Every structure is written in C-alpha cells, then in structure tokens.
Amino acid sequence: MDRAEDREPLVEIDGLQKLFDQSQGVVDTILGRDPQPVRAVDGVSLDIYQGDIVGIAGESGCGKTTLGKMLVKLHDPTEGSIRFDGEDITDMTREAEREFRKRVQMIFQDPFESLNPRMTVYDTVAEPLKINDMIESYDERRDRVTEVLEDVGLGPAEVYLDAFPDELSGGERQRVAIARALVVDPDFIVCDEPVSMLDVSIRAGVLNLMKELQSEYDLTYLFISHDLSLIRYMCDRAGIMYLGNMVEQGPTDDIIDDPKHPYTEALFDAVPDVELGEERRRANATGEVPSPRNPPSGCRYHPRCAHIIPPDDWTGSQDAFRRAYQFKLKVRRGDISPESVDSGDIETAEALVEHGLTLDVPEEYRTETEVATGGHRVDLSAVDLPTDTRRVLTEAAEAVLAGDADRAVSTLDDALTTSCAERQPEPQPSGTREVACHRYDDGGADGLDGSGAGLSAAPAED
Amino acid sequence: MTLLEVNDLSIRYAVDDGSSVHATDDVSFSVERGETYGLVGESGCGKTTLAKSLVHLLDDNGYVENGNVWFDGTLPQWSDEQGDATQSVIDDPDKPVRADGKTDLAALTNAQIRDIRWRDIAIIPQSAMNALNPVYKVGDQIVEAILRHEPETTADEAHERARDLLERVGIEPDRADDYAHQFSGGMKQRAVIAMAMACSPDLLIADEPTTALDVIIQDRILEELEKLQEEFGVSILVISHDISVMAEICDRMAVMYGGKVMESGPKDEIFGETANPYTLGLKNSFPTITSADQDLVSIPGTPPTLRDPDDGCRFRDRCPFAIEECHASHPPMYDVEAAESLGRSEEGTDERAHRSACYRIDELEQLRTDAIEESTWTEQRIESR
Numbered sequence: 001m002d003r004a005e006d007r008e009p010l011v012e013i014d015g016l017q018k019l020f021d022q023s024q025g026v027v028d029t030i031l032g033r034d035p036q037p038v039r040a041v042d043g044v045s046l047d048i049y050q051g052d053i054v055g056i057a058g059e060s061g062c063g064k065t066t067l068g069k070m071l072v073k074l075h076d077p078t079e080g081s082i083r084f085d086g087e088d089i090t091d092m093t094r095e096a097e098r099e100f101r102k103r104v105q106m107i108f109q110d111p112f113e114s115l116n117p118r119m120t121v122y123d124t125v126a127e128p129l130k131i132n133d134m135i136e137s138y139d140e141r142r143d144r145v146t147e148v149l150e151d152v153g154l155g156p157a158e159v160y161l162d163a164f165p166d167e168l169s170g171g172e173r174q175r176v177a178i179a180r181a182l183v184v185d186p187d188f189i190v191c192d193e194p195v196s197m198l199d200v201s202i203r204a205g206v207l208n209l210m211k212e213l214q215s216e217y218d219l220t221y222l223f224i225s226h227d228l229s230l231i232r233y234m235c236d237r238a239g240i241m242y243l244g245n246m247v248e249q250g251p252t253d254d255i256i257d258d259p260k261h262p263y264t265e266a267l268f269d270a271v272p273d274v275e276l277g278e279e280r281r282r283a284n285a286t287g288e289v290p291s292p293r294n295p296p297s298g299c300r301y302h303p304r305c306a307h308i309i310p311p312d313d314w315t316g317s318q319d320a321f322r323r324a325y326q327f328k329l330k331v332r333r334g335d336i337s338p339e340s341v342d343s344g345d346i347e348t349a350e351a352l353v354e355h356g357l358t359l360d361v362p363e364e365y366r367t368e369t370e371v372a373t374g375g376h377r378v379d380l381s382a383v384d385l386p387t388d389t390r391r392v393l394t395e396a397a398e399a400v401l402a403g404d405a406d407r408a409v410s411t412l413d414d415a416l417t418t419s420c421a422e423r424q425p426e427p428q429p430s431g432t433r434e435v436a437c438h439r440y441d442d443g444g445a446d447g448l449d450g451s452g453a454g455l456s457a458a459p460a461e462d
Numbered sequence: 463m464t465l466l467e468v469n470d471l472s473i474r475y476a477v478d479d480g481s482s483v484h485a486t487d488d489v490s491f492s493v494e495r496g497e498t499y500g501l502v503g504e505s506g507c508g509k510t511t512l513a514k515s516l517v518h519l520l521d522d523n524g525y526v527e528n529g530n531v532w533f534d535g536t537l538p539q540w541s542d543e544q545g546d547a548t549q550s551v552i553d554d555p556d557k558p559v560r561a562d563g564k565t566d567l568a569a570l571t572n573a574q575i576r577d578i579r580w581r582d583i584a585i586i587p588q589s590a591m592n593a594l595n596p597v598y599k600v601g602d603q604i605v606e607a608i609l610r611h612e613p614e615t616t617a618d619e620a621h622e623r624a625r626d627l628l629e630r631v632g633i634e635p636d637r638a639d640d641y642a643h644q645f646s647g648g649m650k651q652r653a654v655i656a657m658a659m660a661c662s663p664d665l666l667i668a669d670e671p672t673t674a675l676d677v678i679i680q681d682r683i684l685e686e687l688e689k690l691q692e693e694f695g696v697s698i699l700v701i702s703h704d705i706s707v708m709a710e711i712c713d714r715m716a717v718m719y720g721g722k723v724m725e726s727g728p729k730d731e732i733f734g735e736t737a738n739p740y741t742l743g744l745k746n747s748f749p750t751i752t753s754a755d756q757d758l759v760s761i762p763g764t765p766p767t768l769r770d771p772d773d774g775c776r777f778r779d780r781c782p783f784a785i786e787e788c789h790a791s792h793p794p795m796y797d798v799e800a801a802e803s804l805g806r807s808e809e810g811t812d813e814r815a816h817r818s819a820c821y822r823i824d825e826l827e828q829l830r831t832d833a834i835e836e837s838t839w840t841e842q843r844i845e846s847r
Binding site for chain 1: 504505629630632634636646647648649676677678679680681682684685689703704705706707709710733743744746747748749750751752753754756758759760761762764765
C-alpha cells in the first residue's frame with residue numbers, strides 16, 4: 001500500500017479540535033469555576049488521498065463520529081483546519097459552500113432513523129438534487145434517480161420509487177441512503193457505521209456495493225466503524241482514535257498485523273475471532289475509558305497502558321513500574337481505603353500495598369497469587385520493585401491507613417513519575433505509519449528497548 | 463447430566479387480525495450441566511423469544527402453543543431436602559413432574575415460576591446496562607433478590623453475600639453502597655452478572671451479554687462469564703447475533719433462522735464441518751480480523767416474516783440449493799455424521815450430535831464446494847418485493 005507522493009491529498013486535516021458544551025451553568029459561574037468542555041476531538045491531523053478508503057476505528061466516545069461530521073460541515077471545528085481539494089472549508093463563501101456540499105456527502109448509521117418516513121424513495125433521493133438546484137426538469141430528475149437506484153442494487157427502480165421507508169427492509173433502506181448520497185455525484189463520502197444496524201447476512205451485500213460504487217463513481221470514503229474486522233475488509237488506510245486523539249495511522253494491514261501503539265494492540269487483541277478460537281490473547285489493558293471532559297494528562301492512554309515507560313533511573317522491571325503506577329492511580333482515585341483489606345492481617349500497611357499493586361487485567365497477565373486470590377492480592381516477592389519505591393509505597397499505605405489521603409497522594413506523586421503522563425506524544429513516523437507514543441519518540445526507532453517487553457512478546461509477567 | 467431439555471417448543475404472538483406470528487416453531491435442544499450453549503441468529507429469528515419463554519417472560523400477546531421445557535429442578539414445596547422432586551409429586555398426575563424428577567416449566571403457573579426464576583434460572587437481560595434500578599443502591603438490589611428467594615437469610619448475611627458477589631466479579635465491595643449511575647458501563651454489566659448469580663442458579667440465561675459494550679470491556683466480560691462457570695459449574699444459555707463471540711464462549715450451539723433451528727451441535731463441528739446452507743451463507747458473509755484478503759458474499763433477499771408462514775423450509779426463498787421438496791415441508795434435523803460417512807439422509811435422534819435441517823444433506827460435499835463460490839449466491843434470482 002504505497003502512499004503515492006505525487007497524488008494530492010483530497011482532504012487535509014490539521015490540528016483539528018472540537019470542544020462541546022463550553023457554556024457554563026449558573027452555579028459554575030457563581031462559584032467561578034472554569035468551564036470543562038468535552039474534548040471530543042483534540043488535535044487530529046490526517047490526510048485523505050483521492051481514491052482511498054480510510055477507516056477510523058475506536059471505542060464509543062473516542063470522537064470518530066464528531067470527526068466525520070466536521071468533514072461534512074455538520075459541526076464547525078473549535079481549532080484547526082480542514083482543507084478539501086486545497087480549499088479551507090472552515091472559512092468559505094456561501095457560493096463555495098454550495099459547491100462543497102455537492103461534492104461531499106454523508107451516510108448515517110441507522111437507516112431506520114435517517115430516512116423521513118413520510119417521503120417516498122423518489123422524494124428522498126431527489127431531494128439533494130432539488131436543494132442543490134442541479135436538475136431542473138422533473139423527467140430528467142426522475143431518470144437520474146432511477147439510474148442511481150439501479151446502481152445501488154434497487155432494480156427495477158420503478159418498484160421502489162413510490163415506496164415508503166416502512167415498506168423496505170433494513171438493507172434496502174441503507175441502499176436508499178447510499179443512493180441519496182450518490183445522486184449528486186460527490187467526490188467524498190463520510191460513512192458513519194453504515195452497516196452496524198444491518199443483519200450479518202445483509203451486511204456483506206452493502207459493503208460490496210460500496211466497494212463497487214467506489215470505482216464506478218471514483219469516490220473517496222471515510223469509513224467510520226467500531227468493528228475492526230469491517231475496517232480490515234473495507235479500508236486501505238486506517239486511523240485508530242482514543243479519547244479524541246489519533247494514536248496510530250497507516251496502511252490497514254500493517255496496523256492490524258503489527259500494531260505499534262499499545263492501545264491498538266489491546267484493541268485488536270480484544271476482538272474475538274472464529275479462526276483463532278482459544279489461542280487468542282486477551283487485551284492487556286486496565287480499567288475503562290476515562291471521561292473526555294477531564295482526560296488524563298500527557299498520553300491519554302497512559303493510565304491503562306501495558307507498556308508505560310518507567311523513568312530512566314528505574315531499576316526494577318517495567319511490570320513492577322506499571323503496578324506501582326496503578327497503585328498511585330488507585331490512591332488518587334480513592335479506590336484504596338483501609339477497608340480494602342481484612343483487618344485481620346498482621347501488617348496492614350503491607351497488605352494494603354499488596355492489594356494496591358494488583359492489576360485489573362485478564363487472568364493470563366496476572367501472577368499466581370493474583371489468580372488464586374481473584375485479583376485481590378499480589379505476592380510482593382513476585383514484583384521486582386526497587387527498595388526505595390517499596391518504602392515509598394508502604395509510607396503511602398500508612399498515610400492511607402491514617403486517613404490522610406492527601407499526604408499519600410503527594411508522597412506517590414514525587415516518587416513515581418513517567419514521561420507518558422508529562423508530555424503529550426506527537427505523532428511520529430514509524431515505518432509506513434504514524435504513531436503517537438513516547439516509545440517511538442526517537443525517530444521511529446524500536447522504542448521497546450527501554451521497557452524490556454516487546455509488543456509481540458509474551459505477557460510482561462515473570 | 464441434562465439440565466434443560468426443550469422439546470418441540472412453539473411460541474406464537476397473537477396479532478389483532480386473528481393471525482399469529484410463529485416466533486419459534488418446534489424447537490428442540492438440550493443444555494447439559496456446566497456447559498455453555500449458544501443460540502445464534504439474526505434479528506427476528508426467535509432467539510430472544512425462546513429464551514424469555516423458558517421463564518415465562520413473554521410479552522402479553524405471546525404464548526406457548528405446544529412443547530415442553532423439562533428442567534432438572536422443581537418448586538421448593540415439591541422437593542425433598544436434596545432439592546429433588548418427592549415421589550408423591552412425581553406420582554401425582556396433576557403436577558408437571560416426570561419420573562426422572564424434571565419439571566415442565568411451560569406447564570407451571572406464573573405464580574409458580576417465580577420460585578424458579580433467579581433461584582434456579584437467572585436471566586441477564588439484553589440491555590443489562592439499563593437493568594439496574596437507578597434509585598436503589600446496587601448492593602440493596604442484590605440483597606432484595608436474595609431475601610425474596612431465601613427468606614431464611616438474615617439481612618446482614620445477605621448484605622455480606624452481596625458484597626462478596628460484587629468482589630467476585632471484580633468490583634470493590636465498598637461500591638455496593640453506590641448507585642447505578644456511579645458505575646461505568648462495564649461495571650454495570652458486572653453488577654448485573656453478580657446479581658444474576660445471587661442465588662447460585664443452575665442456569666444463567668445471557669441475552670446479548672456484551673452487545674452494548676466496547677470491545678476491550680466485552681473481552682473482560684466474556685472472561686468473567688468463563689470464570690463464573692468454572693467456579694460455580696453453572697450452565698449458561700447465551701443468545702447473540704455475533705458469531706465470533708459465540709465461537710469464543712460456546713461449547714455447543716444452535717443456529718436459528720425464521721423461528722426454526724437450522725443446524726445444531728458442538729461448536730467446533732458447526733464451524734469446522736458446516737452442514738446447512740444457511741450457516742454456510744452466514745460464514746461467507748462476516749469478515750474476520752485475521753485474514754487480509756477475503757471476499758464477503760451476502761445471502762441475497764431478506765428474512766421471512768413469520769406471520770402464518772407456510773409449511774416449506776423457512777430458508778428456501780434465499781437458498782441457492784432449494785429443490786422441489788423444500789417447498790412442501792420444512793426439513794427434519796438430519797444426522798450430519800451419517801450423511802458424511804455413509805452419504806445418506808438419516809434423521810438424527812441424538813440432540814447433542816451435529817444435526818442439520820436440510821433435505822440435501824446427502825449431497826453435503828457438493829453443497830460445501832458450491833457454497834464457497836460467489837456465483838452460487840449471486841446468480842439466483844430473488845423476488846424480494
């Protein structure tokens with residue numbers, strides 16, 4: 001999948017940002033609080049080349065739909081620019097915008113919601129032509145609609161023209177939605193989860209249709225989906241998003257076969273697969289996606305990351321650092337309290353440390369003691385912690401036991417630092433793709449050296 | 463040991479004009495103790511209806527037309543100390559308990575089934591994310607279930623157990639005093655699972671247990687279900703449209719289409735030695751993450767409406783292999799092994815074995831070869847409207 005340098009990108013996205021809900025409530029104003037917007041898309045850069053199918057994948061709330069909507073001007077970006085065919089779409093004259101709307105279309109997720117139930121198929125598909133003043137005469141318009149309907153596999157079109165959406169099946173409705181996007185003969189289509197509401201046996205038909213139409217109409221697609229196997233099937237290039245950031249982008253096959261970003265790796269490990277069956281590794285990530293209203297500092301993935309980078313002077317193992325860092329996060333969140341452990345234990349501070357060092361990960365990444373205790377306790381001897389850190393953790397645990405959570409947090413904050421939390425990683429070229437991860441900071445060199453655990457290697461345990 | 467034995471279960475939904483929707487038709491399957499059984503199919507194939515009917519949770523217009531649901535367990539008042547049905551109950555012709563002590567759940571009254579639900583069979587509903595009551599503490603909701611079904615438990619014991627259950631599914635026990643909105647999506651799902659396990663049921667019905675979840679969380683929940691099964695030996699009846707999830711967690715499964723079971727048997731055989739045209743088509747149509755180059759082929763046409771369907775095979779309109787016979791009656795379940803080794807159609811009587819409902823089972827090799835060809839599916843003419 002070579003990226004032809006001589007081709008001009010059709011869409012250039014640079015430093016795109018979208019914040020929602022920047023207004024303040026009355027209470028917040030009175031109390032003088034700063035507004036806390038939802039950072040839906042935060043600093044995304046991406047080039048889309050003519051004739052490509054570019055996939056955007058990520059979990060719910062990662063900003064992929066917001067990104068798509070900005071590209072068709074359904075949302076205006078807060079910061080950053082989008083250039084379509086060389087022209088900045090955030091700052092267009094009315095005339096230019098009319099032209100732009102003919103060239104860019106969108107297909108929405110749910111064909112049961114996106115079609116007006118009181119409009120016939122003809123009305124629905126002809127509407128863009130009317131709005132854009134494209135074809136004046138009724139007969140020509142009808143001919144054009146008929147042609148497009150047959151192109152999307154709804155033939156003979158006469159049967160469908162006067163049908164209402166409720167007479168159509170899900171697959172047929174989505175084809176109508178595709179026809180509505182195609183009727184103006186656009187150059188670029190944003191498809192937001194176009195088949196997620198369709199049954200499996202119907203899906204393939206719609207996907208294949210979209211591929212056929214791509215060559216027939218010379219289209220460029222942005223294909224948004226949470227389903228990674230669909231991305232693999234459809235897309236030449238893919239971008240993986242996490243909490244508003246683009247963490248990795250490049251040729252789809254490269255990303256899937258050899259994920260570089262730890263989040264991408266976890267995401268692909270989590271996909272069940274008929275072929276792999278029981279040999280599949282589970283995703284090595286702790287916890288869940290944090291709120292985009294108050295995202296973590298630095299790399300947004302660092303609190304869940306399996307490959308978090310220890311400081312240069314760290315003498316223990318990377319796994320030990322990850323555990324110690326999780327301990328710090330738990331104390332900060334207030335997840336660790338004296339009640340977390342049985343008071344029957346002889347030395348409670350140590351028991352608290354042993355509890356706090358556990359990782360909330362699938363069983364295959366846990367130590368023996370963790371498995372035996374259901375993730376409640378880890379044997380200190382199994383964690384390669386430097387003596388200093390061990391002392392600090394015990395101190396913090398004692399502070400927690402004394403009810404002084406603030407002191408515990410500050411003790412840990414001083415002792416456990418990582419570049420992942422301090423600086424936001426910039427996308428770095430690495431081979432065929434760009435990765436936003438500090439492990440690739442040195443010009444794409446193998447950033448795994450320092451951590452001692454390879455992405456493709458076995459779990460970082462033992 | 464068979465825990466649940468569903469025989470020829472037909473469920474109908476009454477429609478105002480006097481017709482009825484045949485949501486499931488003569489469905490038979492059985493679930494062993496400690497196994498995970500999957501019901502897979504597209505929307506509208508009757509899988510959720512089937513699961514709900516087992517514990518009488520159908521909508522008002524739904525009813526069981528015929529069939530039995532034999533469950534290895536019985537009402538508290540009918541059982542002895544070991545929980546088995548007493549001899550006098552078995553001998554009583556008015557009580558739906560047969561000689562081996564199994565009770566026909568379909569014949570119980572709504573008042574009686576309440577003693578079975580949760581205590582013997584617990585259900586994890588489809589939208590488990592919304593299944594928690596927002597105005598009660600999560601822990602209290604679990605306590606309520608325990609006290610209803612085990613009235614001899616004291617409130618303190620029940621609270622202790624609720625915290626213990628939450629801890630077992632990976633939630634800090636202190637969170638029992640939180641409300642549902644303070645939980646993340648994955649935690650709500652875990653809490654609902656903990657709640658379902660509150661009275662140590664023998665059977666857990668999980669309806670689309672991970673559908674609303676993101677993949678990393680889905681991954682953890684699937685692991686959680688596996689662990690619970692190991693620990694408690696509970697049987698799980700899981701319902702999903704997601705074939706890859708099914709492939710991961712099920713021991714055996716049934717593929718449903720239009721209210722009928724099309725193919726059933728051990729998971730590996732269904733995926734490895736697929737024997738039904740519908741399953742073959744389904745396998746062609748979903749992408750996998752592992753293979754770089756694949757051509758997906760969809761099954762042409764759309765699923766049938768199930769309002770007063772005719773007698774023919776439910777899949778025949780979309781099936782490229784349909785023959786005269788298929789229009790006359792829906793095929794019985796044939797034994798796949800006999801067809802493969804002996805090349806003949808023999809009705810399969812063993813519910814655990816690999817069976818397929820297709821008249822052309824004796825030409826299995828040919829069907830498999832043809833089904834891989836895209837032209838097989840695309841060249842048939844379908845009158846969809």
